[in-house]
Amino acid sequence: MSECAVKIERDGAIVVSESVVIDGHGSVPTRLRVATHIHSDHIVNLGSSIRSSYRILGTQLTLSWLSVLGYPVDNCSTPLNYGSRVKVGDVSVELVKSYHIPGTAQVLVECADGRRVLYSSDFKRPGERTPVVEAETLVIDAVYGRPSYVREFDDEIEDILVDLVKQLLSEGGVHIYGYFGKINEVMELLRNGGVGAPFVLTPKVYMMTRKAESLGSRVGDYLLVGSREAEEVMRGGWYVYLDHMSRAGRRVRHRASSVVLSGWEFEKPVKKLAPRVWHVAFSDHSDFRGLVRYVTQVKPSRVYVVRIRSNGAEEFAAYLSERLGIREVRVV
Numbered sequence: 001m002s003e004c005a006v007k008i009e010r011d012g013a014i015v016v017s018e019s020v021v022i023d024g025h026g027s028v029p030t031r032l033r034v035a036t037h038i039h040s041d042h043i044v045n046l047g048s049s050i051r052s053s054y055r056i057l058g059t060q061l062t063l064s065w066l067s068v069l070g071y072p073v074d075n076c077s078t079p080l081n082y083g084s085r086v087k088v089g090d091v092s093v094e095l096v097k098s099y100h101i102p103g104t105a106q107v108l109v110e111c112a113d114g115r116r117v118l119y120s121s122d123f124k125r126p127g128e129r130t131p132v133v134e135a136e137t138l139v140i141d142a143v144y145g146r147p148s149y150v151r152e153f154d155d156e157i158e159d160i161l162v163d164l165v166k167q168l169l170s171e172g173g174v175h176i177y178g179y180f181g182k183i184n185e186v187m188e189l190l191r192n193g194g195v196g197a198p199f200v201l202t203p204k205v206y207m208m209t210r211k212a213e214s215l216g217s218r219v220g221d222y223l224l225v226g227s228r229e230a231e232e233v234m235r236g237g238w239y240v241y242l243d244h245m246s247r248a249g250r251r252v253r254h255r256a257s258s259v260v261l262s263g264w265e266f267e268k269p270v271k272k273l274a275p276r277v278w279h280v281a282f283s284d285h286s287d288f289r290g291l292v293r294y295v296t297q298v299k300p301s302r303v304y305v306v307r308i309r310s311n312g313a314e315e316f317a318a319y320l321s322e323r324l325g326i327r328e329v330r331v332v
């Protein structure tokens with residue numbers, strides 16, 4: 001592999017200059033693996049990396065959450081703050097903040113010859129809540145890569161969700177279902193939006209929230225489901241219960257409402273599926289237009305679209321070369 005070469009492996013691993021591997025294990029032995037955040041498609045084969053004695057680099061929150069999720073990273077973790085750099089072999093690695101789930105980072109690798117490789121990881125609201133940096137080479141996941149994947153209401157969806165929860169709370173408890181990380185993002189949103197009701201959390205989410213709080217997140221009152229205090233507030237009917245998406249559809253208490261969060265909805269921000277059951281098109285990812293805006297701001301001359309984490313990778317790549325005039329675009 002030549003200097004500053006980028007290789008995308010079958011499991012989605014991004015290897016830069018044979019010195020660092022990002023969000024996969026791959027086949028090229030390195031000393032350092034970056035975990036951009038805890039979503040399952042970004043921690044593929046993490047156990048293999050840990051067993052191979054790689055250092056695992058990420059934000060402190062991501063590393064703490066990996067530990068809660070059962071990955072033995074305590075003895076091999078290298079926490080790095082946003083904006084700080086670490087040198088590995090002949091490259092330096094910097095984490096850049098990303099607005100996705102708490103702790104998420106973009107990865108900027110600077111090679112010995114000064115060229116820069118940027119991996120976007122997952123993000124939304126580029127140039128506004130997700131800062132964008134320039135790089136010659138961009139590696140990107142086109143999660144919503146087809147031009148039809150547009151949500152006209154993306155900029156308002158946070159306010160819409162907060163308003164819906166407030167309205168439902170006036171009638172009884174609210175049960176919200178989403179993926180790990182998204183749940184914590186929503187808790188912050190609700191607090192910032194003035195929702196004061198106590199949160200009732202399942203054990204894993206409770207532990208993740210304690211870690212987030214110890215690192216500065218302001219969560220307000222939250223209780224462990226099954227505790228005496230949680231039972232009391234649930235009987236009172238003024239609470240927000242948050243749980244993993246896999247448990248959506250379970251029966252909830254009398255007069256309580258369910259809100260299911262999903263990004264795969266483009267027509268309407270809110271749908272009522274049944275009495276007291278709501279579907280909110282709340283995504284952690286930019287839609288097609290946001291992806292294009294991001295690429296435009298990075299100003300790359302070479303783009304790799306990672307097929308395994310994309311939907312519509314070919315269409316996205318064609319758009320970048322034909323409409324944005326980017327010289328070299330490859331789906332890998």
Ligand SMILES: [Zn+2]
Nearest residue numbers: 037039100122
């Ligand atoms: Zn993600």
